[in-house]
Amino acid sequence: MSAILPPAERLWWKHPLDRVEGTWIVIALVWCLIMFAMMVGWHIYGKQNLSTETYKTTPELFTQKAQAVVDKYTIRTETDAKIPVVAPPAGSDVYLVARLWNFWPIIEFEKGKTYRLHLTSVDYNHGFSLQPANINIQIVPGYEHVVTVTPNQSGTYSVVCNEYCGINHHTMVGRIYVK
Ligand code: CUA
DSSP states (O other): OOTTSOOSSOOGGGSOOOHHHHHHHHHHHHHHHHHHHHHHHHHHHOSSOOOOEEEEOOHHHHHHHHHHHHHHHEEEEETTTTEEEEOOOTTOEEEEEEETTEEESEEEEOTTOOEEEEEEESSSOEEEEEETTTEEEEEOTTEEEEEEEOOOSOEEEEEEOOSOOSTTGGGOEEEEEEO
């Protein structure tokens, strides 16, 4: 018997099931079920699994809302590109637009205050990785992800895109300040 030759009995599902093979199938199935239950467990007890709300949106609608916040709460601009830095009041809705290849605007939060951070992409799939907080989610175009955040540590946080999105993916970064 050699693997080069075609099997004599071609209908593999009609072969008798070996005891060892059956045992492994049962072990794999049980492990799948344990892992499935742990997905729920991680969500409840894990510190990095966010409970995001997700809504449908359009680039126009989202950009409009982001622009309204920028118009109202911009306190300064940064870099030569004059990126607005918005400092919205505690409890308010803040919008972050991901697009090729930047995050807009820069946001300034106040430590210990709660905000609703809305995220979307207006073009392709991007990522929202908050460093060094180790928060990590995907930003999917057409969907508005809402994360309720209460920053507990002041500092300068980097927002990094971690979904490959083209030639300048590596330059797609943003910033969040916590005062
Ligand atoms: Cu956006 Cu990579």
